[in-house]
Amino acid sequence: MLWRELDLSVARGEFIAVLGPNGSGKTSLLRVLLGQLGLSAGRARIGGAEPRAGHPDIGYIPQQRTIDAGVQLRGTDLVGLGVDGHRWGLGLRGRAERRRKVAAAIADVGAEKFARAPLESMSGGEQQRLRVAQALVGDPAVLLCDEPLLSLDLASQQLVSGLIDRRRRDHGTAVLFVTHEINPILPLVDRVLYLVDGKFRIGTPDEVMTSAVLSELYQTDVDVLRVRGRLVVVGTGDTMDALGTAGAHCHGDPGTPHIPDPAGSDSGRQPRQAHT
Ligand SMILES: Nc1ncnc2c1ncn2[C@@H]1O[C@H](COP(=O)(O)OP(=O)(O)OP(=O)(O)O)[C@@H](O)[C@H]1O
Numbered sequence: 001m002l003w004r005e006l007d008l009s010v011a012r013g014e015f016i017a018v019l020g021p022n023g024s025g026k027t028s029l030l031r032v033l034l035g036q037l038g039l040s041a042g043r044a045r046i047g048g049a050e051p052r053a054g055h056p057d058i059g060y061i062p063q064q065r066t067i068d069a070g071v072q073l074r075g076t077d078l079v080g081l082g083v084d085g086h087r088w089g090l091g092l093r094g095r096a097e098r099r100r101k102v103a104a105a106i107a108d109v110g111a112e113k114f115a116r117a118p119l120e121s122m123s124g125g126e127q128q129r130l131r132v133a134q135a136l137v138g139d140p141a142v143l144l145c146d147e148p149l150l151s152l153d154l155a156s157q158q159l160v161s162g163l164i165d166r167r168r169r170d171h172g173t174a175v176l177f178v179t180h181e182i183n184p185i186l187p188l189v190d191r192v193l194y195l196v197d198g199k200f201r202i203g204t205p206d207e208v209m210t211s212a213v214l215s216e217l218y219q220t221d222v223d224v225l226r227v228r229g230r231l232v233v234v235g236t237g238d239t240m241d242a243l244g245t246a247g248a249h250c251h252g253d254p255g256t257p258h259i260p261d262p263a264g265s266d267s268g269r270q271p272r273q274a275h276t
């Protein structure tokens, strides 16, 4: 079992960072919300309904894999997969609208120069930018991002996190952002979900990223230092990027992660102020 009694509601426009060591269940949480993985107990809701595969209101940036050699997909094709065909129809107008959306999403991530090349010829960072474009092109109400900044240089990290931040502010998109490195997104984060070994804490970065909370989660002495606006986590044998392993296999109720209907009762709610 990965988590017990996890109860999380994500508001419209909210930016939640999901942290935790390898194997703590971060990707699994996203896969539950995508309808790719069932819960052994408990309930998940997204957009007011059971998770299901291919939900048009959900954007997903998968944990990075290299594109298999031999897959003859161009960048523009990948981004086009993120456009919901039903919404635009297949007529001439629909096709033109689709092309316009794809081009705009590609421009947003600054990928015009290489988007028409085969994916397998691109660098990891170039592929990653196109994955981000694919996730955003469908105008999602919920955005699930699995380590989206991995293999991006600093400028691209800022570009991508800025795009995601703008989307949730302008469109009220709720964001679950899995990361091993909180510093690049710290100013954007409303709340942190920290998973370790079947245990978790949810709260603002100030509430969760403390020596006391992390020492309790990790069951060992952990120091959280604040150095010039950055968080440095010490005492886990490594930096925050590799906080040890947490197999997290036990028995019990994994609880109920759920996300409210983005168009539902709280739809008038403004995005929260970014945490500073
Ligand atoms: N379908 C599945 N059924 C059972 N166990 C699974 C399944 N998928 C993943 N696991 C296991 O669940 C644990 C959590 O995996 P998950 O991929 O969610 O971790 P993670 O927090 O994303 O780790 P990382 O930081 O390495 O990406 C792992 O031990 C993994 O082997």
Ligand SMILES: [Mg+2]
Pocket: 026, 027, 028, 063, 146
């Ligand atoms: Mg993962």
